[in-house]
Amino acid sequence: MASTIVIPIEWYLWLSATLFSLGVLGVLFRRNAIVILMSVELMLNAVNLLLAAFSSYHADPNGQVFVFFIMAVAAAEVAVGLAILIMIYRNTKTTDVDFLNKLKW
Amino acid sequence: MKAILVLSGLGIIALLAELFRFRRVLFPLVLLGLLGAVAAALSYFWFDEGKEWNDTYVKGMLVFDTFSILSSSVIIITGLLWLMMSQSYFKEESSKTDHYALFLFSMAGAVTLTCYNNMTMLFLGIEMLSIPLYVMAGSKKDSLASNEAALKYFLLGAFSTGFLLFGITLIYGATKSFDLPTISTYVTDHAGEIPGLFHAGIVMLLVGLLFKISAAPFHFWAPDVYQGSPTSVTAFMSTVVKTAAVAGFARLFAYPGFMADAAFWGPILAVCVVLTIMVGNVFAAVQNNVKRLLAYSSISHAGFLLLAILSNAPGSVIYYTAAYSLASLAAFAVLGIIMQHSGDDAMERFNGLGKRSPLLAFTLTLALLSMAGIPPTAGFFGKYYVFMQAFASGHAWLVLAGIIGSLIGVYYYFRIIIAMYFKDVPAGAEGSPAANDLQQLVLFITSLGILVLGIMPDLLLNLFK
Numbered sequence: 001m002a003s004t005i006v007i008p009i010e011w012y013l014w015l016s017a018t019l020f021s022l023g024v025l026g027v028l029f030r031r032n033a034i035v036i037l038m039s040v041e042l043m044l045n046a047v048n049l050l051l052a053a054f055s056s057y058h059a060d061p062n063g064q065v066f067v068f069f070i071m072a073v074a075a076a077e078v079a080v081g082l083a084i085l086i087m088i089y090r091n092t093k094t095t096d097v098d099f100l101n102k103l104k105w
Numbered sequence: 106m107k108a109i110l111v112l113s114g115l116g117i118i119a120l121l122a123e124l125f126r127f128r129r130v131l132f133p134l135v136l137l138g139l140l141g142a143v144a145a146a147l148s149y150f151w152f153d154e155g156k157e158w159n160d161t162y163v164k165g166m167l168v169f170d171t172f173s174i175l176s177s178s179v180i181i182i183t184g185l186l187w188l189m190m191s192q193s194y195f196k197e198e199s200s201k202t203d204h205y206a207l208f209l210f211s212m213a214g215a216v217t218l219t220c221y222n223n224m225t226m227l228f229l230g231i232e233m234l235s236i237p238l239y240v241m242a243g244s245k246k247d248s249l250a251s252n253e254a255a256l257k258y259f260l261l262g263a264f265s266t267g268f269l270l271f272g273i274t275l276i277y278g279a280t281k282s283f284d285l286p287t288i289s290t291y292v293t294d295h296a297g298e299i300p301g302l303f304h305a306g307i308v309m310l311l312v313g314l315l316f317k318i319s320a321a322p323f324h325f326w327a328p329d330v331y332q333g334s335p336t337s338v339t340a341f342m343s344t345v346v347k348t349a350a351v352a353g354f355a356r357l358f359a360y361p362g363f364m365a366d367a368a369f370w371g372p373i374l375a376v377c378v379v380l381t382i383m384v385g386n387v388f389a390a391v392q393n394n395v396k397r398l399l400a401y402s403s404i405s406h407a408g409f410l411l412l413a414i415l416s417n418a419p420g421s422v423i424y425y426t427a428a429y430s431l432a433s434l435a436a437f438a439v440l441g442i443i444m445q446h447s448g449d450d451a452m453e454r455f456n457g458l459g460k461r462s463p464l465l466a467f468t469l470t471l472a473l474l475s476m477a478g479i480p481p482t483a484g485f486f487g488k489y490y491v492f493m494q495a496f497a498s499g500h501a502w503l504v505l506a507g508i509i510g511s512l513i514g515v516y517y518y519f520r521i522i523i524a525m526y527f528k529d530v531p532a533g534a535e536g537s538p539a540a541n542d543l544q545q546l547v548l549f550i551t552s553l554g555i556l557v558l559g560i561m562p563d564l565l566l567n568l569f570k
Contacts, residue, residue, distance in 0.1 A: 013278070013302075020271055027264050036260055043267035047274050054278040062283055066225060070270060073232045077266075080239050081259050087243060088252045097256070 012053035019046035033088075033095045037081055044074050106162045106169060107145035108177055109216050111138060116209035123202040132195070135205055139185045146178045146216075165284065166223040172359070173220035175423050175568060176352040180215045183344045183430045184208075190438045190547040191337035193445065194244075204244065207237035208341070215349035219356065224273045224283040227353060231269065231317060234349055235262045238342065242334040254333025261316065261326040269313025275306030289362025296365060307363075307370050314357070318350040320411055321380035324404045328388075331400030336444055339396065340437035343403045344430040351407070355414045355422045364417055374415050378503050381408030382510035390517045395440055396450045398517060402476060403433070405510060409491050412503055418494035424565055425491060428475060428483035428558055435472035435551040438544055439465050446538035455521055457530030461537040466525045468548045475555045477518040478511050483558035490566075 019042060026039025048067045055063025085095055092099050115138040122131050149169070160169040188208070195204050214233025221227045239262060243255025277283055279302040280291040292299060312323065319327035331339045357363060358370075385405025392398040406429050413421045440450060442465060447454045459466040475484035488511060492504050540548060558565060 009278075020267070023267065024264075027260070033256065033260070037263075040260070040263045040267060043264075044270065047267065047270040050271075050274050051277065054274065057278075058281045060281055063277060066273075066277075066283065069225060069229065073229070073236075076236055077232070077259075077263055080236055081263065084239065084243050084252070084255045084259055087246055088256055091247065091249060091252055097260075099253075 009053060009057045012050060016046045016050035016053070019043075019049070031097055033085055033097050036097065037078065037085075041074065041078070044070060106160070106167060106220075107148075108142045108181060109167075109213050109220075111142040111145055112181075112209055112213040112216060115139075115142075116206045116213065119202050119205035119209055122205075128198075128201055131202065131205055132192075135188065135209070136185070139181060139188065143178060143181045143185065146174060146181055149174050161222065165286075166226050167217070167220045168222040169220055171568070172352075172356065172419050172423070175565075176219040176348065176426070177216045179423060179427045179430065180219065180345055180348050180352075181212070183348065183434065184212050184215075184341075186434050186547050186550060187337075187341055187344060189543045190434065191340065191441070192541070192543060193441070194335060194337035200244070204241070207241055211237040211241070211341075212345065215345055218349045218353035221353070221356065222285050224277070224285070224288075227357065228266075228270065228273065230353065231350075232266065234346060235266075235317075238262075238338075238346065241338045241341070242330060244338065245335050248333075250333040251335060252333075254330045257326050257333075258330045265313045265316030265323070267313075268309050268316070272306045272309030272311075272313060275302050275309060277306075279303035279306060285357070285360050289360040292362035293365050299366065299369075304366075304369055307366070308373070310357075311370060311373060314350070314354050315377060318347065318354055318407050318410070319404050320377050320407050321384040321404065322377070324381065324384065324407075327404055328397050328400040331403070332394065332397045336396065336437060336441045336450075339400070340434060340441070343399065343437070344433050347403065347407065348426040348430055351410045351414070351422060351426055354411075355419055358414055359417060359419055367417075371415065374411060375500065375503055378408050378411045378415060379506045381405065381411060382506055386510045386513040386517075390513055392517070393452050394450055395452055395455065395521065396444075398452075398521075399433070399436060399440070402514065402517070405514065406476070408510065409488060409507060412495050412500070412507060413491045415503070416491070416494040416498040416500060418491070418498075420566055421487070421490040421494055424483075424558075424562065425487040427565060428487040428555070431551045431554045431558070432472040432475040432482075432484060435468050435548055435555070436476070438540070438547055438551075439469040439472075442538050442540055442544065446536070452521065452524055453531055455524045456528040457525070458538075459526040461530060462539060464545075464548075465538065465540065468552050469525065470522050471552050471555055473518040473522055475559070477515045479515070481556065481559045483555045483562070485559060486562040490562075 023039045023043035027036050030036055048070055051063045051067050089095055122128050195201055211234055214230050217230035221230055239259040242258045243251055245251035279300050280288045282288055316323040382405055385401050389398050389401035410425055443454050444450050475482035478484045478488040495504050
C-alpha cells in the first residue's frame with residue numbers, strides 16, 4: 001500500500017519566498033556583475049517554481065504556460081545583459097560594479 | 106491591434122534592410138509606417154464615432170478601449186516626432202538598421218502596455234519595451250558613461266521585473282487567474298475577506314511598476330541612466346517610455362477590482378506620491394547639469410502622474426502625459442542641439458542663448474513654462490486637472506504637496522530661462538547653435554501642440570467621454 005504524501009502548497013510558497021529573498025540579497029550585496037545576473041536568474045526561477053506549484057494546485061494550465069513565457073524572455077534578457085557586460089569588459093577590463101561611479105548627483 | 110502589427114512589421118522590415126540593401130530609404134519608410142500606425146490607432150475615432158469601443162483580440166488578452174486608443178496615439182505621435190528630431194542617433198551607417206529595429210520593437214511594447222487585459226501581456230509589454238532600451242542606452246559603445254547607464258538600467262530593470270513577476274504569481278495563487286477582468290471580479294466578490302496572498306502580490310506588483318516609472322523611493326537609477334545615455338535615447342526614455350509605463354500602471358489600477366481594494370494600496374501610493382514629487386523637485390533644484398536636471402524633473406512629473414492614477418482619473422493621465430511628452434521632446438531637442446554645438450550640458454552653455462539663437466531659446470522657454478505649469482501652456486491644465494480630481498477624491502494633503510513641489514519646479518525651470526535671456530554670452534561660447542530642417546519642424550509642431558492643448562484642453566479631454 002503506497003500512500004501518497006501531498007506536500008502542502010504553503011511549503012512551496014515559503015521555499016520560493018526564501019529563494020527569491022536570496023536572489024534579492026545577492027543583487028543588493030554582491031559586487032560582481034555576473035554574480036548579480038545570476039542572482040536575478042535565481043529570483044526569476046523562484047517565481048517559476050511557485051508558478052508551477054500554483055498551477056498544479058489550482059489544476060489550471062495557464063500558470064505553466066506563463067513559466068515558458070518567463071523562460072523565453074529571461075533568455076533574451078540574459079543575452080542582452082551579457083552583451084552589455086562584454087562591452088564593459090572591453091573598456092574597463094573588469095566586471096566589478098564598483099566602477100559604476102562616474103555618474104553621481 | 107493594427108498599430109502593434111504595423112510597428113512590429115516595420116521592425117522586421119528594418120532588420121531586413123541590412124540584408125537587401127535598402128538602408129537609404131529606411132527613414133522615409135519608417136516615417137510613413139509610423140504615420141500609418143497613427144492613422145490605424147486613430148481610425149477608431151472616424152469609423153466608429155460615438156460607439157463604445159471595447160474590441161478584444163487574442164482571446165481577450167488585448168482590449169482596445171478609449172484609454173488605450175488615446176494613449177497609444179500619444180505614444181506613436183511622440184515616437185514619430187522623436188524619430189524626426191534624432192537623426193544624429195541614426196547616423197552611424199554600420200548599426201543604422203539595428204537602431205531602427207530596436208526603436209520600433211520598443212514602440213510595439215509601449216503600445217502593448219496601453220491595451221493589455223491579461224497579466225501575461227503586461228509582462229511581455231514591459232519586457233518588449235525594456236530589452237531594446239537596455240541596448241539603446243549603451244549604444245555609445247566607447248563612452249564609459251553610456252556603458253554604465255546601460256548596465257545600471259539593465260540590472261535594475263531585470264531586478265524590478267523579478268518583483269513584478271513575483272507579484273503576478275502571488276495574485277495568480279490567490280485568484281487562480283491571469284485575466285484582469287476575472288481577477289477584478291474575484292476582488293469585488295470577496296470584498297472584506299481578501300487573502301493576505303493577494304495583498305502581498307499587490308505590494309510586489311507596485312514595487313515592480315514603481316521601479317519602471319522611476320517613482321521614489323525606487324528612482325535612484327533614473328538620473329544616472331538619463332545622464333549617461335545618448336541624449337536622443339534619454340529623450341525617448343522620458344517621453345515614450347514614461348508614457349507607456351504610466352499608461353500600463355494606470356490601466357491596471359483602474360480596473361474596478363483593483364480600485365475597490367484602494368483602501369489597501371492607496372496609502373502606500375500616497376506616500377510614494379509625496380516622496381516622488383519632493384525628491385524630484387528638490388534634487389532638480391540643486392543640479393547644474395541640464396540633462397540631469399531634466400531627469401529629476403521627469404521623476405517629479407511621475408509623481409503628479411501617480412497622483413492622477415491614485416484619484417482614478419485616466420483622462421487627466423493621458424492629458425498630462427501628452428502635455429509632458431510635447432514639452433520634454435522640445436526641451437531635449439534643444440538640449441541635443443546645444444550639446445552638439447558645445448560638447449557639454451552644463452547650465453552655463455545656455456547663457457545668452459536668447460541673443461545667439463532666439464528661435465531655440467523661445468521654444469525651450471515655452472517647453473519649460475509648460476513643465477512648470479504656467480498658463481497658457483498645456484502643462485498648466487495638466488496640473489490643474491490632476492489637482493482638481495485629486496481634491497475631489499479627498500487627497501487634499503497630496504494636492505498641497507503637489508503645489509509646493511510645483512513652486513520649487515518654477516524656481517529651477519526659471520533658472521534656465523534667466524540664463525538664456527539675462528546672462529551674458531560667455532567668452533569662447535559665441536556662435537549660434539541651429540536646428541536642422543527636421544528639428545525645426547519638430548520644434549514648430551511641439552510648440553504649436555503645447556499652445557493649442559493649453560488654449561483648448563477640451564480638444565483632447567472631450568474625446569475621453
